[in-house]
Amino acid sequence: MREAASAGERAWLAEFAVDDERWRKFEVYYERLVAWNQQLNLTSITERREVFIKHFADSLAVVRLPEWRFVVHAPGAGVMDVGTGAGFPGLPLAICHPDIPFVLADAQAKRLRFLADVVAALGLHNVRLVHGRAEDLARDPAMRGRFAAVTARAVARLNVLLELTVPFCRVGGFVFAYKGPGVEEELAEGERAAGVLGAKLARIVPWELPEGMGSRRMVVTVQERPVPAKYPRKAGTPQRAPLGTGMHA
Numbered sequence: 001m002r003e004a005a006s007a008g009e010r011a012w013l014a015e016f017a018v019d020d021e022r023w024r025k026f027e028v029y030y031e032r033l034v035a036w037n038q039q040l041n042l043t044s045i046t047e048r049r050e051v052f053i054k055h056f057a058d059s060l061a062v063v064r065l066p067e068w069r070f071v072v073h074a075p076g077a078g079v080m081d082v083g084t085g086a087g088f089p090g091l092p093l094a095i096c097h098p099d100i101p102f103v104l105a106d107a108q109a110k111r112l113r114f115l116a117d118v119v120a121a122l123g124l125h126n127v128r129l130v131h132g133r134a135e136d137l138a139r140d141p142a143m144r145g146r147f148a149a150v151t152a153r154a155v156a157r158l159n160v161l162l163e164l165t166v167p168f169c170r171v172g173g174f175v176f177a178y179k180g181p182g183v184e185e186e187l188a189e190g191e192r193a194a195g196v197l198g199a200k201l202a203r204i205v206p207w208e209l210p211e212g213m214g215s216r217r218m219v220v221t222v223q224e225r226p227v228p229a230k231y232p233r234k235a236g237t238p239q240r241a242p243l244g245t246g247m248h249a
């Protein structure tokens with residue numbers, strides 16, 4: 001393992017108050033990601049600076065939002081990360097919030113094998129890994145309507161994504177969808193989908209990654225009412241007949 005990060009490197013995550021212990025955890029996460037990536041196709045981003053900025057700093061961006069404070073302070077709060085892949089954004093957030101329970105869910109077992117290795121190496125006790133499709137997992141009473149926040153990055157178009165995420169959210173909780181500038185074009189359908197699901201698009205927050213590595217948008221959705229029992233529809237239907245497009249029954 002590298003001994004000490006330079007001040008320049010520490011600046012990548014500085015605004016998230018990452019102390020020495022957490023920095024070491026990010027170092028281990030990075031090393032395992034690159035090592036496992038030789039066997040599994042986890043990410044196309046492997047250069048150290050890019051991983052720290054485009055994966056780690058990007059994942060932590062939600063911490064800046066006032067809505068996240070609600071998550072941190074909600075009693076018995078928990079966070080569900082849908083389609084976590086190699087752990088983004090859920091695992092960087094779990095490293096920085098050891099007191100909040102996180103569930104990282106993905107449909108691909110191989111990604112969860114990687115995550116199990118990293119979680120053990122980091123000694124994290126606040127992370128549970130769940131294998132399955134969101135459409136099925138959201139039917140489990142232990143997960144449906146339970147979480148103070150649901151996160152997702154690069155999983156689906158906004159209207160589809162909302163059907164995969166909103167059912168995990170408790171009333172009054174938030175869905176944080178990590179998106180790029182192109183999301184503007186998804187908003188009208190997303191707004192209609194949110195309405196069907198008892199949720200509302202609250203706001204879109206733009207931000208810039210450090211070192212000019214790109215523009216991002218966070219779509220913040222608030223859960224206003226319980227999700228109607230018929231959602232999510234069975235696995236595959238949200239993608240085939242997306243809400244908000246006139247294609248769904």
Ligand SMILES: C[S@@+](CC[C@H](N)C(=O)[O-])C[C@H]1O[C@@H](n2cnc3c(N)ncnc32)[C@H](O)[C@@H]1O
Nearest residue numbers: 083084085088106107108132133134153154155
């Ligand atoms: C492009 S990857 C993004 C991974 C990670 N969130 C990131 O930003 O790097 C999309 C991930 O979502 C998962 N996924 C897609 N649809 C899903 C569903 N319906 N239920 C659970 N996981 C799903 C895939 O298996 C894949 O790991």
